Amino acid sequence: MIRSSLTHSIRALHLSGLLSSLEVRLAEATGNRLDHAEFLELVLRDEIAVRTSRQVQRRTRAALFRECRSLDEFDFAFNTTIPRRQIYDLATGQFIRQKADVLFLGPPGVGKSFLAQAIGQQAIKSGFIVLYRSIFDLARDFLEEQPTTQQDKTLGRYLKPDLLIIDDMGMKQLPRKSGEYLLEIILRRHENRSTMMTSNRPLEDWGKLIGDAPAATAILDRFLQHAQIIRITGRSYRLQRPGVWQVPSVPAPCTSGNNNEHSSPQETAHSLPPREAEVEPGQMPQKQGMEQLLQANKVSEVAP
Numbered sequence: 001m002i003r004s005s006l007t008h009s010i011r012a013l014h015l016s017g018l019l020s021s022l023e024v025r026l027a028e029a030t031g032n033r034l035d036h037a038e039f040l041e042l043v044l045r046d047e048i049a050v051r052t053s054r055q056v057q058r059r060t061r062a063a064l065f066r067e068c069r070s071l072d073e074f075d076f077a078f079n080t081t082i083p084r085r086q087i088y089d090l091a092t093g094q095f096i097r098q099k100a101d102v103l104f105l106g107p108p109g110v111g112k113s114f115l116a117q118a119i120g121q122q123a124i125k126s127g128f129i130v131l132y133r134s135i136f137d138l139a140r141d142f143l144e145e146q147p148t149t150q151q152d153k154t155l156g157r158y159l160k161p162d163l164l165i166i167d168d169m170g171m172k173q174l175p176r177k178s179g180e181y182l183l184e185i186i187l188r189r190h191e192n193r194s195t196m197m198t199s200n201r202p203l204e205d206w207g208k209l210i211g212d213a214p215a216a217t218a219i220l221d222r223f224l225q226h227a228q229i230i231r232i233t234g235r236s237y238r239l240q241r242p243g244v245w246q247v248p249s250v251p252a253p254c255t256s257g258n259n260n261e262h263s264s265p266q267e268t269a270h271s272l273p274p275r276e277a278e279v280e281p282g283q284m285p286q287k288q289g290m291e292q293l294l295q296a297n298k299v300s301e302v303a304p
Contacts, residue, residue, distance in 0.1 A: 002026070017050025018043045056124055063130045066167075069118040074111065079234045086230065087115060091122040095194060096163050101227040102196040105203075109236025112198040116165050119196070128162040135169045135182075142181040158185050163194045170201030170209055179210035183219050190222040197223070 002023055010019045022043060029039040060068075071091055076084045090102060102119075104112040120130045133141070141154050158164060164185070189195050199206075203220060207213035 015047050017047040020050070021046040059124045059129060060121065063120060063124060063132050065117050065120065065132045066113070066134075067117060069114050069121060071115075071118045071122065074114060074118065075237070078237055078240070079110065079232070081234070082111070082232055083230065086228070087119070090119050090228070093123050093126040093128060095228065096123060096128055099191055099194055099226070101194055101223055103223070103227050103229045104196075104198040104232065105229065106200065106232035106234075107236070108200050109238040110232045110234055111237055112200070112232065113167050116167060116196055116198050120163060120165050123163050129160065130163045130165065131158065131161040132165040132167065133158075134167045135171070135174065135178075138166060138182065138185075139174055139178040143175060143177065155184070155188075159188050159193065161193065163196060164189065166195065166197045169197055169199035170205065173209055174211060176211060179212035179215035179219070182210065183215045186219050186222050191226070195223065 007019065010016075010022070025039065025042050025046070028034070028042070034042070071088065076082055095102060104116060106112055117132060120132055123130050138158070141157075142151070146154070166182075186195065201209060206220065207216040210216045210219075
């Protein structure tokens with residue numbers, strides 16, 4: 001029986017993990033004749049395990065993932081040319097320690113968002129802070145009318161994470177001035193924090209998508225300097241095997257409480273200012289700087 005005074009002291013020190021296992025550990029220490037150091041190591045490990053678990057849960061909620069994903073769920077057999085070793089290497093978080101960037105390119109349905117979120121969730125387990133936003137969320141966050149102090153707070157939210165994941169680049173043309181905000185984020189994070197992006201449009205189209213070819217050139221100039229570029233081609237997994245990625249039947253939500261904190265791209269799109277028509281594939285910005293940049297950053301394609 002644990003004395004009430006000891007329980008009170010443990011709670012005062014906020015050692016709830018230790019308290020939850022203390023009675024079992026005391027019995028274990030008595031039965032196995034553990035010395036004081038061995039017993040202390042056991043209860044401290046329990047406390048650390050509980051704190052680590054809670055930290056992962058908090059950071060996962062704060063990351064605002066659209067879905068909970070794991071690389072164990074990904075069907076690499078469906079498209080065997082996806083560089084599995086490279087994906088798992090990214091999941092180690094080494095590129096985050098190196099403050100490098102990652103770009104997934106490919107048509108819809110080939111697994112770009114799945115892989116980005118799975119790598120992001122593994123990064124959290126490795127102790128990193130992660131934020132996941134679709135490009136529509138980013139545009140909405142910065143285009144809302146708000147005082148200067150709130151704008152600085154919004155920018156800080158994008159600059160703080162060790163890994164920022166910007167998903168769905170290329171779904172639709174972005175509202176005006178979106179390129180300016182994206183440029184500032186990329187410039188401020190360059191060589192300071194890691195950024196991962198997904199896009200279903202080739203780099204040549206980014207000038208039209210952003211609506212600002214010089215800004216697109218500047219973004220790619222910084223972003224591609226230390227980026228791993230993974231181009232995925234092939235069939236859409238969702239169209240070929242609808243529902244298979246939903247494991248077991250409906251994936252558990254990664255957020256709790258107010259689900260309106262993070263919207264799907266389709267939901268978010270309706271809250272944005274009107275956009276121009278979608279960019280046609282193959283349209284290229286009429287800027288020499290973009291062409292030179294793309295020539296300097298050849299992308300190795302993953303064949304279907």
